[in-house]
Amino acid sequence: MNNELQHRHPIQEDPWSSLKAFTTARIALGRTGTAIPLREVLAFKLAHAHARDAVYSKLDITLLMEQLQPFHTGTLLLHSSAADRQEYLQRPDKGRRLDADSIKTLRTLPAALLQKDVAVIIADGLSATAMNIHTLPLLTQLLPLLKAVGISIGPICLTEQGRVAIGDEIGELLKTKMTLMLIGERPGxxxxxSMGAYLTFNPRVGNTDEARNCISNIRQEGLQYDTAAGKICYLLQEAIRLQLSGVGLKDNYESRERLE
Structure with missing residues (x-):
């Protein structure tokens, strides 16, 4: 019976199936009869389950603290004013501000840890899974580049239940010239x-998104770690040189590489 049904409704490939070699997007699914093939339906359900799992995933604090220790920058554990994941998802505003304990932690830091060029912030965002996977490989590439060009960084801030704008408050309290927010992007x-990197010059509470530069899709199947690290280092240098970030700061990193 199964063989008979398979013969009556074979999977018909789309003419543009060859394009699947260039993207992981869900294209050229084919059809069987008037329906999407069962394998594609199941693959969609699995991808949806992975996305939901990512949204509710948690930062592996123990692992990340161990991985960050060799960088000798010091690590601070901070938390947004969202008490838990449910509140974080329902109240985006609370993910943009620190809780009272985190504010106290930053305000009582010794002066030697303040007024650096860049505050590096690692936040779960909407995919802590991304941060658990990509933080170490990216920083292994990035931090030596920053050191080589003379960019100083303060203690790395591990921030739970954080959104992009929480970096403004952290940078303001650390009195840094810039913030580099590494955060888990909304899963697709x-x-x-996927990890995103957001750069903001003169971080202050109330900054809006046009004041930031974003580098997205940092992952093994997307923007490679070495390229992402190069872009971030370039943009940080240019932001400090020009005293700005956001729409006024253009990413000419690839153009510069071609000239070299």
């Missing part, structure tokens, strides 16, 4: 583990 149905 082709990538549940």
């Amino acid at each position: 149905l082709s990538a549940a583990d």
Whole structure:
């Protein structure tokens, strides 16, 4: 019976199936009869499950603290004013501000840890899975580049239940020239583990998104760690040189590489 049904409704490939070699997007699914093939339906359900898992995933604090220790920058554990994941998802505003304990931690730091060029912040965002996977490989590439060009960084801030704008408050309290927010991006149905990097010059509470530069899709199947690290280092240098970030700061990193 199964063989008979398979013969009556074979999977018909789309003419553009060859394009699947260039993207992980869900294209050229084919059809069987008037329906999407069962394998594609099941793959969609699996991708959706991975995306949901990523949204509710947690930072592996123990692992990340161990991985960050060799960088000798010091690590601070901070938390937004969102008490838990449910509140974080329902109240985006609370993910943008620190809780009272975290504010106290930053305000009582010794002066030697303040007024650095860049505050590096690691936040779960909407995919802690991404941060657990990509933080160490990216920083292994990035931090030596920053050191080589003379950019100083303060203690790395591990921030739970954080959104992008929480970096403004952290940078303001640390009195840094810039913030570099590494955060788990909203998972899609082709990538549940994508990291984003947001750069903001003169971080202050109340900054809006046009004041930031974003580098997205940092992952093994997307923007490679070495390229992402190079872009971030370039943009940080240019932001400090020009005293700005956001729409006024252009990413000419690839153009510069071609000239070299």
